[in-house]
Amino acid sequence: KNQVEQSPQSLIILEGKNCTLQCNYTVSPFSNLRWYKQDTGRGPVSLTIMTFSENTKSNGRYTATLDADTKQSSLHITASQLSDSASYICVVRGASNYQLIWGAGTKLIIKP
Amino acid sequence: DTEVTQTPKHLVMGMTNKKSLKCEQHMGHRAMYWYKQKAKKPPELMFVYSYEKLSINESVPSRFSPECPNSSLLNLHLHALQPEDSALYLCASSQEGQGPWEQYFGPGTRLTVT
Numbered sequence: 001k002n003q004v005e006q007s008p009q010s011l012i013i014l015e016g017k018n019c020t021l022q023c024n025y026t027v028s029p030f031s032n033l034r035w036y037k038q039d040t041g042r043g044p045v046s047l048t049i050m051t052f053s054e055n056t057k058s059n060g061r062y063t064a065t066l067d068a069d070t071k072q073s074s075l076h077i078t079a080s081q082l083s084d085s086a087s088y089i090c091v092v093r094g095a096s097n098y099q100l101i102w103g104a105g106t107k108l109i110i111k112p
Numbered sequence: 113d114t115e116v117t118q119t120p121k122h123l124v125m126g127m128t129n130k131k132s133l134k135c136e137q138h139m140g141h142r143a144m145y146w147y148k149q150k151a152k153k154p155p156e157l158m159f160v161y162s163y164e165k166l167s168i169n170e171s172v173p174s175r176f177s178p179e180c181p182n183s184s185l186l187n188l189h190l191h192a193l194q195p196e197d198s199a200l201y202l203c204a205s206s207q208e209g210q211g212p213w214e215q216y217f218g219p220g221t222r223l224t225v226t
Contacts, residue, residue, distance in 0.1 A: 032212040043116075043202050043217030044155070051212050089154060097210070098143065098168055102154030 002027045004092050004103035012109045017080055021106045023073040023090030031093040035064050035075045038087045038105070047075070047088075077108075085110045115139075116218035118203050124224045127193060133221045135186040135203030143167075144186040145215065146178060147202040155202055161186060162208060193225045 004025045013019050025033070032051045036044035048057045048064040050073070057064050061084075063076045077084055090103040116137045125131050135144065142163050147155035160168035161180040169178075175197075177189040186203055200220045207213040 041200065041220070041222060043204075043220050045217070046214050049212045049214060091154075093212070097208075098145070098160045098162075099157060100215070104154060 002092075002094055002101050004090055004101050006088075006090050006103040006106050008106060009104070010107040010109070012111060013080055015080060015082055015110050015112050018076065018078050019080060019108065020077075021075045021088050021090075021108070023075070023103055025071050025073070025090070025092045025101070025103075027071075027092040027094045027101050029095050030068065030071075031095070033064075033066055033073050034091045034093070034100075035062070035073075036089045036091060038089060040086075044089060080110045082110050082112060084108060116203055116205055116216050118201075118218035118221050120221060121219065122222045122224075124226060125190065125193065126226055127195070129193075130189070130191045132190065133188040133201055133203075133223075135188075135218055136184055137205040137216070138184055139205060139216065140183075141205035141216070142183060142208040143206045143213075144180060145204040145206075146186070146188050147204065147217075149200040149202055149220070159188075190223075193223075195225050198223055198225045 007022045034049045035047040038044040050066045061078045066073045087105040089105040091100045119134045144161045146158040149155040158172045159178045164180045179187040202220045203218040204215045206215045
């Protein structure tokens with residue numbers, strides 16, 4: 001069964017600290033993996049898209065890694081800011097052009 | 113311009129009402145999507161339009177009726193909804209064809225059915 005699992009479910013860190021969110025997937029065939037940031041009550045915003053051949057991709061203070069062999073991805077946030085408080089969702093696209101398999105998300109809270 | 117707009121932002125409707133949600137994009141995308149998202153859950157795909165034709169209907173009840181009048185607009189017509197249909201409705205768009213195409217999401221319409 002195609003699944004995307006994320007950990008931790010929630011995370012609280014102090015402003016300025018770094019954190020890493022994890023994503024494991026069992027999607028086959030694999031096409032690409034995305035990380036989205038979603039503020040409460042708003043639409044998701046894409047942070048990165050990674051294909052099979054990409055190991056690392058950065059977007060400002062966000063760095064995503066992908067290990068296609070172990071089917072694991074991580075999202076590292078550096079020097080966190082209060083505005084980073086949101087849900088971070090790992091999404092995998094398999095064979096279908098349109099259908100994405102969504103993880104349950106990690107709710108990140110940054111405290112001053 | 114990488115913006116997808118949705119109107120209205122909030123909608124409260126009774127179970128006998130008829131209303132419509134609207135979505136617009138001007139990025140030249142030929143794939144457009146409707147998602148439903150309940151609190152603390154990931155978005156669930158409802159419909160996909162490809163080149164203005166309905167490509168995917170994820171067994172959505174007929175009280176939800178999508179429409180794609182042109183390549184920039186996507187509507188979702190609502191009729192005789194149930195309270196459990198209350199959710200955040202998200203519209204998205206992307207390029208068509210093979211490729212790691214980005215799906216751009218709108219801000220959503222918060223729907224409450226009373």
